[in-house]
Amino acid sequence: MIIKNVRAYYAAGSGPEVKAVDGVSLAIREGDVLGIAGESGCGKSTLAAVMSLTARPPLNVKGGEMSLNGKTFSLVEQAKFPRDWHGKMVALLPQRAMNSLNPTARVRDFVVDVVRAHDSTVRPRAAIEQARERLEQLSLPARVLESYPHQLSGGMRQRVVAVISTLLNPQVLIADEPTSALDVSSQKQLVLLLKLLLECRFITRIVYITHDLPMLSNIANFIIVMYAGKVAEIGTTQQIVNEPRHPYTHALITSTLDPDLRVREHQLEGIRGAPPDLRYPPTGCRFHPRCPRVMEICSREEPPIVGEEERYAACWWVFEQSKTAGGKEAQS
Amino acid sequence: MTRFHSYLMNKILWFALAFCIALTLNFLLPRLIPGNPVDVIVSEMTTGGALSSEAAKGVYTAYIAEFGLDKPMHEQFLRYMGNLARGDLGISFARSPARVQTLIAQALPWTIALQLPAILTGWTLGNLLGVLTAYRKGVLDRGVFPIFMFISSMPYYCLAIILLYLFAVHFTIFPVAGGYSFAMTPAPTWEFFRSAAEHYVLPFSSLVLIFIGGQSVGMRAMSIYELDADYVRYSRSLGVADNRIIAYIFRNAMLPQITGLALAIGSMVSGALITEIVFSYPGIGSLLFGSIRQNDYPVIQGITLLIMIGVLIANFLVDIAYGFIDPRIRARTIGER
Numbered sequence: 001m002i003i004k005n006v007r008a009y010y011a012a013g014s015g016p017e018v019k020a021v022d023g024v025s026l027a028i029r030e031g032d033v034l035g036i037a038g039e040s041g042c043g044k045s046t047l048a049a050v051m052s053l054t055a056r057p058p059l060n061v062k063g064g065e066m067s068l069n070g071k072t073f074s075l076v077e078q079a080k081f082p083r084d085w086h087g088k089m090v091a092l093l094p095q096r097a098m099n100s101l102n103p104t105a106r107v108r109d110f111v112v113d114v115v116r117a118h119d120s121t122v123r124p125r126a127a128i129e130q131a132r133e134r135l136e137q138l139s140l141p142a143r144v145l146e147s148y149p150h151q152l153s154g155g156m157r158q159r160v161v162a163v164i165s166t167l168l169n170p171q172v173l174i175a176d177e178p179t180s181a182l183d184v185s186s187q188k189q190l191v192l193l194l195k196l197l198l199e200c201r202f203i204t205r206i207v208y209i210t211h212d213l214p215m216l217s218n219i220a221n222f223i224i225v226m227y228a229g230k231v232a233e234i235g236t237t238q239q240i241v242n243e244p245r246h247p248y249t250h251a252l253i254t255s256t257l258d259p260d261l262r263v264r265e266h267q268l269e270g271i272r273g274a275p276p277d278l279r280y281p282p283t284g285c286r287f288h289p290r291c292p293r294v295m296e297i298c299s300r301e302e303p304p305i306v307g308e309e310e311r312y313a314a315c316w317w318v319f320e321q322s323k324t325a326g327g328k329e330a331q332s
Numbered sequence: 333m334t335r336f337h338s339y340l341m342n343k344i345l346w347f348a349l350a351f352c353i354a355l356t357l358n359f360l361l362p363r364l365i366p367g368n369p370v371d372v373i374v375s376e377m378t379t380g381g382a383l384s385s386e387a388a389k390g391v392y393t394a395y396i397a398e399f400g401l402d403k404p405m406h407e408q409f410l411r412y413m414g415n416l417a418r419g420d421l422g423i424s425f426a427r428s429p430a431r432v433q434t435l436i437a438q439a440l441p442w443t444i445a446l447q448l449p450a451i452l453t454g455w456t457l458g459n460l461l462g463v464l465t466a467y468r469k470g471v472l473d474r475g476v477f478p479i480f481m482f483i484s485s486m487p488y489y490c491l492a493i494i495l496l497y498l499f500a501v502h503f504t505i506f507p508v509a510g511g512y513s514f515a516m517t518p519a520p521t522w523e524f525f526r527s528a529a530e531h532y533v534l535p536f537s538s539l540v541l542i543f544i545g546g547q548s549v550g551m552r553a554m555s556i557y558e559l560d561a562d563y564v565r566y567s568r569s570l571g572v573a574d575n576r577i578i579a580y581i582f583r584n585a586m587l588p589q590i591t592g593l594a595l596a597i598g599s600m601v602s603g604a605l606i607t608e609i610v611f612s613y614p615g616i617g618s619l620l621f622g623s624i625r626q627n628d629y630p631v632i633q634g635i636t637l638l639i640m641i642g643v644l645i646a647n648f649l650v651d652i653a654y655g656f657i658d659p660r661i662r663a664r665t666i667g668e669r
Contacts, residue, residue: 054569086571094569099562102580104658110567117572148659165570 001172001205002027006064006075008043008050011057018278020046020059022229027309028172028222033198033206035220035237037213037252041275043229044209045095048176051207052092053078053085068171088118091170095177097158101149107160108145114164134163138196155186159193166197172205173197179215191219213256217241222310225249228276228286233313245306245313245321247293285316293317343651347644354640359412362632363405369425369627370395399425412633421637422630426623432634435619440601440638442511443608443615447600450536454543455593461544462551463582466559477548484545489606492538496610499534506534509612535611539604547592554585587657591650598646602639 004025009017021043028034036044049055050064055078064075068089073081094100102110108128115127122130132142144152144160152160158178166173175194179187197203210216216223216237223240225233225248233246244250251271273290276282282289288298295316303314306322374392396402400411415422421432461480465473483491500508512518513527558564558581567577601616608617616635623631655662 052569054565056565083571086569088571092566092569094562094566096562100566102563102567102584103660104583105580113567113572113576114570117570117576148663150660150663161566168570 001066001068003051003066003075004064006047006050007062008046008055008059008064009062010046010059012279016279017060019281020229020278021050022281024064024226024229024231026224026231026234028205028207030204031198032222033194033208033220035216035223036207036209036226037216037223038211038226038232039252039271039275040211041278042226043278044211044226045176046229047226048092048174048207048209050075050078051172052090052174052176053081054092084118087114087165088168088170090172090174091165091168093162093165093173093175093178096181097161097178098154098181100161101157103149106146106148107164111145111164111167114167118168131163131167134167134202137200138163138193140193155182155189158182158186158190162190162193162197166203169202171203172207173203175206175208177210178208179210179212187215191215194219213241213252225252228281229278230286231314232287233315235311239311245318246315247291247317248287249313251292285314291317295320343648347648351640351644354644355413355416355637356409358633358636358640359409361636362627362629365624365627367627368401369629370399370401372626373426395425398428399423416637421634424623424628424631426626426628426631432630435631436616436634436638439614439616439619442613443601443604443617446532446535446608446613446615447539447604448597450539450604451543451593451596451600454540455547455589455596457540458544458547459551459582459586459589462548463555463578463585465548466552466555467578467581477552480541480545480548482545484542484549486542488538488542488604489610491542492535492607492610495534495538507531511614531611531613535604535607535613538607543596547589550592551585551589554588555581558585583657587654590653590657594646594650594653595643598643599639601635601642 002025006021006024007019008021009019012018024043024047026034036047038044046055046059049059050061051066053075055061061076061078066073066075073085101107108131111131112124112127115122115130116124128145131145135142135144140159140163144156149157158181162178173194179190182190194206194208198206206219208216208220220237223235223237224231225240225246227248233240233244233249235243235245240249241253244253248271251269254269255271271290276286276289282299284300285291285298285303288294291298298316301316303316304319305312305314306318307313370392373395374388400408403411412422421436424430424432424435427435458480461472461477465477496508500506507513507530511528511531512524513531516524516527518524561584564577564581567580602620604615605617605620607613608615609621612618616638619631620635622628623635
């Protein structure tokens, strides 16, 4: 799946629009788990809404297109996507599974509605049977089908939602902070479930959105770091965690807790300030007011992209570094 | 299920207690109205000059004794309760020797036939309008909905009088008063039904038009709230059909509306009092109005008893209906997980 140059703005009363996602492109290959990381307010969930085709006013998609399985559609008119794309091509694993199931319907009734939305010839009984089989394959109790959402625990509800989202074997699963409301053991179970879903080849690609970098390093093999609606850095999980280039990525990583003995004694650094008001994004590089490596040019001009398609950072400082490094190589 | 039974018993006990208190008030309140019913009757008799003051005094004491008004209050109360236990509502003071049961039985069908269809039609149309304005927006939300809001914000007798003036007095399309032509007596004939239908249109539409706005504003607000719920977004993301999603919303937004419906039906008997008076409709409202003017205690008590029972039953049914619509309320009341 490839998405190109997505721009999605929130209409904000009479004032200027909130540029929540501004020119993001990404690609994800079959079998990959792509992580998207960043602070809250950097456009992750907005991007998830656009990719899962659920953007609705006041969120307006201003530009961008999506290619999947050889078909390309403009993301601007989300309502014009064929019905089959919803749930069968891209499916959403939502942020608040607690409230994502209709409180007055049994799980099995919702399963019937989901399956029959894509093939009305399926009998309700067959749809329930399909879900029961899937639950058993994933070693989850089939009795949840008979339950109302309020009868399930928070972790179980999130796992059930994950099973329903993937019931139609979607090409891409967009997981939008699925673990943010869960305790640590439920988080682990959900990650194991997602890995199992990949292993069984029920789904082939996951876009996993979170602010939790350590969690991401457990499941993702590629990571995109976003800041203020733009991509700051892209790389494999190893590259992002071990050799971060962008000062923002570096700051994110040094502000996570690590039980490693060597770092135990250190004071966590954190990042000064707060993400910018996206109605009036900073000029040039959007990170420059908070950046420890800020240079004079950063506030004037958009940062250049330094690196290749699958491993780059958008930063003036990185650009300077690579020039001097290149210069040194040339000298020696 | 035993938990459910004890819940039910608990509810029934509370309702029985409320019923007893209401019965007592029901007895006391009409008697607290200043004036004496027998005065009214006797003064009506003497205005024609047909009775000498001597005879009037005789009639007066005879009526007082007949109605038991010479007895102390507590004795009257015991007699009232005793009669009630036998299902006897007593004799009308003003229209004696007619029994209260008979008077109510004559008026009640008219009220029910007017109100029940009006409430159900108004409720259904109002809720549909509410969901659709929330879901479709556009003209419905900016044109139709405000018109009904305007109508329902006037007192309901105002609309009744406006309709009466427009369609019965100015354009004489519909008859001015009554439940049927004054020249007829109720009988199962074709002409009688035709006449009843003609007299039905104005009071019925005045009630329905008022009801639609009140219902749709609640339903619209609830639906807008539900439209924003996570489960709607999630269902859409999986491609679930629009009519299924509207069905989810409808069910979840309906709880407060059910209360409104049940209470409207429960208080139906008293609900259209003024409508009935404006249109001189031969229902409970007109009967109650007449009885209050004449201090006709037994009829007033009989009707308020009816209203009370209606409201209590409606409340009881609402409690039960909630459990059926929302499994979370059911779980909490019977204590299951």
